[in-house]
Amino acid sequence: MTAAVHDAACGNVDPFRRRLLNGLANSIGERGYRATTVADIVRHARTSKRTFYDQFSSKEQCFLELLRADTERLADDIRTAVDPEADWHHQIRQAVEAYVxxxxxRPAITLSWIRELPSLGAAARPVQRHGLQLLTNLLIDLSGSAGFQRAGLAPLTPPLAVILLGGLRELTALAVEDGRDVREIVEPAVDASVALLGPRQ
Incomplete structure (x- = not known):
C-alpha cells in the first residue's frame, strides 16, 4: 500500500502540489527514492514536468516536504490513538500500535525517511531536526499524562526520548529491509518503552 499525504499536515496546500507529493509517495513505494525520477512522479500524479517545476525546484525538495508531512501525520496518528486517562502500560501499547x-x-516511505534522508546531508538537517523535535516532544507529553501521573512516574527526559526513538527507528528499518512483518516489532517496542518509562532511580 502506498502513502498519501495527510491533508491536515499539508494545510491549504495547492491541489497540484498535493498530487505531486502523492505521486512521489507512490513512486517510492514502487521503485524506491533513489530510482525515482521526476518523470515517475508526474506519471503517478498525472500531470506534467512543467507543473512539477512550478511547485518544486527538485526531486529532493519534493522528498523533503513529503517526509515532513509524513512525520506530522505519524505524530497526529499516535496522539489520536492514545487515551491519556488509560493505565500507562495501555497507553504505551496504544502508541506502539499506532506507530506500527x-x-x-507506508513501509517504503518509512525506510526512505530512515535510510535515504540522511544521505541528503545539510539539506536534510531541518527536516530531521523538525521530526526529532516533534516526536520527542510527543513522547514527553504523553509520558506526562494522567495515566502516568497516577502511577507516580516522571515524564521522559529529552535524552531518553531520543534513545527510545532511535532504537525504534532502527528496529523498524531492519524489519522493512528484511521484508518481515512490521508487527514483529510491537512486543519488543512495548517492552523497551515500559523499561524506559517505568520506575527510574
Missing part, C-alpha cells in the same frame, strides 16, 4: 499501523501503510 502507520508504518504498515
Amino acid at each position: 499501523h502507520h508504518i504498515e501503510a
